[in-house]
Amino acid sequence: xxxxxxxxxxxxxxxxxxxxxxxxxxxxxxxxxxxxxxxxxxxxxxxxxxxxxxxxxxxxxxxxxxxxxxxxxxxxxxxxxxxxxxxxxxxxxxxxxxxxxxxxxxxxxxxxxxxxxxxxxxxxxxxxxxxxxxxxxxxxxxxxxxxxxxxxxxxxxxxxxxxxxxxxxxxxxxxxxxxxxxxxxxxxxxxxxxxxxxxxxxxxxxxxxxxxxx
Amino acid sequence: xxxxxxxxxxxxxxxxxxxxxxxxxxxxxxxxxxxxxxxxxxxxxxxxxxxxxxxxxxxxxxxxxxxxxxxxxxxxxxxxxxxxxxxxxxxxxxxxxxxxxxxxxxxxxxxxxxxxxxxxxxxxxxxxxxxxxxxxxxxxxxxxxxxxxxxxxxxxxxxxxxxxxxxxxxxxxxxxxxxxxxxxxxxxxxxx
Numbered sequence: 593x594x595x596x597x598x599x600x601x602x603x604x605x606x607x608x609x610x611x612x613x614x615x616x617x618x619x620x621x622x623x624x625x626x627x628x629x630x631x632x633x634x635x636x637x638x639x640x641x642x643x644x645x646x647x648x649x650x651x652x653x654x655x656x657x658x659x660x661x662x663x664x665x666x667x668x669x670x671x672x673x674x675x676x677x678x679x680x681x682x683x684x685x686x687x688x689x690x691x692x693x694x695x696x697x698x699x700x701x702x703x704x705x706x707x708x709x710x711x712x713x714x715x716x717x718x719x720x721x722x723x724x725x726x727x728x729x730x731x732x733x734x735x736x737x738x739x740x741x742x743x744x745x746x747x748x749x750x751x752x753x754x755x756x757x758x759x760x761x762x763x764x765x766x767x768x769x770x771x772x773x774x775x776x777x778x779x780x781x782x783x784x785x786x787x788x789x790x791x792x793x794x795x796x797x798x799x800x801x802x803x804x805x806x
Numbered sequence: 807x808x809x810x811x812x813x814x815x816x817x818x819x820x821x822x823x824x825x826x827x828x829x830x831x832x833x834x835x836x837x838x839x840x841x842x843x844x845x846x847x848x849x850x851x852x853x854x855x856x857x858x859x860x861x862x863x864x865x866x867x868x869x870x871x872x873x874x875x876x877x878x879x880x881x882x883x884x885x886x887x888x889x890x891x892x893x894x895x896x897x898x899x900x901x902x903x904x905x906x907x908x909x910x911x912x913x914x915x916x917x918x919x920x921x922x923x924x925x926x927x928x929x930x931x932x933x934x935x936x937x938x939x940x941x942x943x944x945x946x947x948x949x950x951x952x953x954x955x956x957x958x959x960x961x962x963x964x965x966x967x968x969x970x971x972x973x974x975x976x977x978x979x980x981x982x983x984x985x986x987x988x989x990x991x992x993x994x995x996x997x998x
Contacts, residue, residue, distance in 0.1 A: 630870065633880040637831060645826035655827075662826065663833035670834070670880045740818050759819035791815055 626682035629674040636673075637666060640690055647691065647761040651698050651752065653745055661701065665694045691757055691771035702749070743793050750774075751786035758783050832856040836877060837884035840865055841892050843959065846985050847978060850895070850959070852887045853877075858904030859891060862957045864978065876956070877909075891960070897926070900960050907956070913941070917951040924965040926990045931969040953977060965992065 620639065625631035644665055649658035669690055673681055744752055750772070757763045757771065765783070769776040836853050838861075843850040851869045853861035861876065863869050873881050894900040900922070907915060916939040924930050935948045952963040953975060964983045968974045973994065976983035987994050 629874075630881050633835070634882055637834070637880075641826035641830065642823065645830060646823040649824060650822050659827070659830060659833065662830055666830075666834045667879065671878050674874065674878070741822055755819065759816050760822045762820070762823070787815060794815065 622682060623684070623686060626678045629670070629681070632673065632681055633666075633670050636669065636686055636690075640686055641666075643687065643761045643763075644690055644694060647694055647756050648698070650741055650744055650756045650760045651694075652701075653741060657701075661694065661697055664697045665690065668693050668697065685767075685770070687763055688767040688770035691761070691763060691767065692773070695753055695771060698753075699749070740790075740794065743790055746793065747786050747789060751782045751789070754779055754782035755786035755790070759787075829856070835880040835882050836860060836873070837882050838869075838873075839884045839887040841887045841895060843895050844986060844989060846982055847959075852891055853881060854884075854888050855906045857906035857908070859888060859957055859960060860906040860908075862960060895959055900962070903960055905957055905960065910956070913939075913944075913947065914951040914954070916941075917948050918955060918957075918961045918963070921952060921955075921963050921966055922961045924962055926962075926965075927992055929965050929967045929987065929992050929994065932966055932974070933969055935966060949975070959986075965990075967994070 623632055623635050623639070625635065641662075645658060645662045648661040648665065649655065652658050652661055672693070673684070676684070744756065747755065753772065754768055757768045758765065763771070765776050765779050768779045768783075772779060772782075774782075832855065836855050838851055838853040841850055841852050842848070847864060849865050850862055851865045852859055853873055861873055863872060870881055888903065890898065890902040894903045907918070910918070917935055920935045920938045932945050932948045932952075933942070935952075936942050936945045939948075941947070948966075952966055955961055955963045955977060958964065958977050964976055964986045966974065967987075973980050973984050973987075984994065
């Protein structure tokens with residue numbers, strides 16, 4: 593089904609489950625329709641909604657906050673891209689660009705949310721169940737996702753952002769370097785320190801013979 | 807050489823990826839569809855959110871541009887307009903159509919709510935609206951609020967005319983206003 597056409601009143605189609613995620617270093621083909629901001633956006637959303645929503649969910653820790661953050665990210669992206677004009681839209685590298693918008697929005701929310709007490713880390717579930725989640729996915733989340741997702745909240749902001757973008761959202765370190773406006777070596781350091789801290793908090797020891805993956 | 811064993815931590819992190827929920831796009835984008843409209847308009851474009859219709863204008867190249875100037879949101883095509891819109895445009899009950907008027911200033915919302923109460927075949931002067939909303943001296947502002955009605959026809963601002971018998975202005979032009987009122991049997995002088 594063409595993502596640019598939806599039945600009135602019906603939700604967007606689910607992702608094609610047969611489509612493998614892109615390799616982190618593969619930016620994919622350029623987005624079509626740079627001359628039409630609406631069609632360009634429809635394809636941007638179709639390709640990158642999972643990356644944006646996954647990162648939003650694991651940065652915020654709740655489906656409701658992830659809804660807010662992901663929708664704000666896409667709306668900011670559309671408004672910026674509509675003002676760019678076709679040539680700049682054609683040249684845009686969407687993943688680091690979206691990630692930068694997401695991180696800015698997240699930090700702004702993070703800082704203005706000081707009125708909200710920080711979430712309790714281990715004795716209250718941050719990860720409210722998604723009503724649309726199927727039984728198998730819910731079981732999976734309870735077994736590993738919920739606990740690990742809660743532990744992500746213990747990481748300092750930049751380590752958390754780098755680990756989530758690299759290992760949950762699947763961005764390359766070069767893309768994260770662009771998104772964070774930090775040298776790639778610094779990004780690798782954030783990731784490796786974040787992973788080390790997570791390992792210390794979980795029993796997920798690094799597999800023997802597996803080199804550190806940053 | 808065998809592949810190194812996968813790292814359980816990074817594998818578990820990769821397992822935290824999820825697809826976006828279906829409702830996410832509705833929070834960002836607005837959809838639109840063409841709907842047949844009474845003469846002389848012929849056809850209009852209707853934009854709608856999951857809350858209701860938010861914009862109605864004649865179809866044409868200016869529709870998307872004017873929508874973007876006003877709402878600054880992506881506009882994606884839909885197969886059809888929400889239920890009840892086509893009926894409402896052809897004599898059905900406009901009250902059955904949900905409207906999304908979020909973002910309107912309170913004054914304009916009051917003006918449009920008052921205009922929505924005018925039945926087919928009736929006309930009211932701008933001053934009537936001004937009195938009805940408790941702003942009897944704001945007659946000119948009422949005209950401006952009606953002139954930027956985001957959902958004409960569904961909120962029948964064409965039924966508001968001048969006190970001196972003149973037809974007044976309309977978002978689709980005075981001639982279209984006269985034709986719509988004539989077709990509804992409203993007491994206006996002559997034929998359009």
